[in-house]
Amino acid sequence: MTHILIIEDEENIRTGLKDLLEAEHYQVSAAEDGRTGLSLALNSTADLVILDIMLPHVDGYEILKAMRDANLDTPVILLSAKTQELDKVLGFRLGADDYVTKPFSSAELLMRVKARLKNQSQETVESFHCGELMLDMVASKLCVGDKEIRATIKEKEILSYLIQHAGKAVTRQQILQEVWGSNASSVTSRTVDTHILTLRKKIEPDPKKPTFIVSVHNVGYRFEKTDS
Numbered sequence: 192m193t194h195i196l197i198i199e200d201e202e203n204i205r206t207g208l209k210d211l212l213e214a215e216h217y218q219v220s221a222a223e224d225g226r227t228g229l230s231l232a233l234n235s236t237a238d239l240v241i242l243d244i245m246l247p248h249v250d251g252y253e254i255l256k257a258m259r260d261a262n263l264d265t266p267v268i269l270l271s272a273k274t275q276e277l278d279k280v281l282g283f284r285l286g287a288d289d290y291v292t293k294p295f296s297s298a299e300l301l302m303r304v305k306a307r308l309k310n311q312s313q314e315t316v317e318s319f320h321c322g323e324l325m326l327d328m329v330a331s332k333l334c335v336g337d338k339e340i341r342a343t344i345k346e347k348e349i350l351s352y353l354i355q356h357a358g359k360a361v362t363r364q365q366i367l368q369e370v371w372g373s374n375a376s377s378v379t380s381r382t383v384d385t386h387i388l389t390l391r392k393k394i395e396p397d398p399k400k401p402t403f404i405v406s407v408h409n410v411g412y413r414f415e416k417t418d419s
Contacts, residue, residue, distance in 0.1 A: 196237035198228030225249030244271040259286040353414035360407040
């Protein structure tokens with residue numbers, strides 16, 4: 192059963208969220224202060240955390256930072272009455288997956304929870320070999336033959352996504368949503384094109400005539416498995 196952890200000091204919101212999620216058949220744990228929430232976040236097996244920012248003892252930003260410092264990639268949805276853009280930017284910089292401003296509707300939050308869990312459950316490429324090409328997402332390593340290629344995290348994530356859908360055309364918007372997630376609205380499809388161009392220069396025998404990442408006219412890109 193999917194386990195969701197709620198860290199929220201306002202009792203009516205905490206109780207309402209717990210009832211809402213349990214009605215959807217999720218297993219729910221809850222904490223009413225930051226200190227308890229931090230301990231649960233670092234030691235539980237939650238599949239998703241709903242985290243308020245303004246908490247007693249330890250605030251949500253500190254909890255989020257501690258989770259990411261501990262290499263926990265559990266999806267986190269921040270809740271906050273703060274509406275300033277800088278507050279949202281800080282949350283995303285610390286590793287939040289989504290940001291919901293209070294007051295919010297139950298339907299909206301439930302939609303965001305399901306979207307985060309769907310993304311988390313999608314199959315990911317951990318290790319992939321194709322001819323001279325090797326991608327290891329666990330070790331964050333990309334190689335062509337015996338040569339390790341210096342690539343950014345985003346480049347590896349894009350390549351991983353394309354490999355997951357090998358043989359199928361994917362749109363630039365799909366890549367944006369998958370790789371940039373909640374931040375997709377802050378970048379454009381040209382960003383995808385730029386990353387693809389850079390990837391081709393790093394992994395293709397002839398970047399001008401790509402054999403791994405091919406363009407699909409009026410659609411986007413497709414990864415082709417090949418031993419050539």
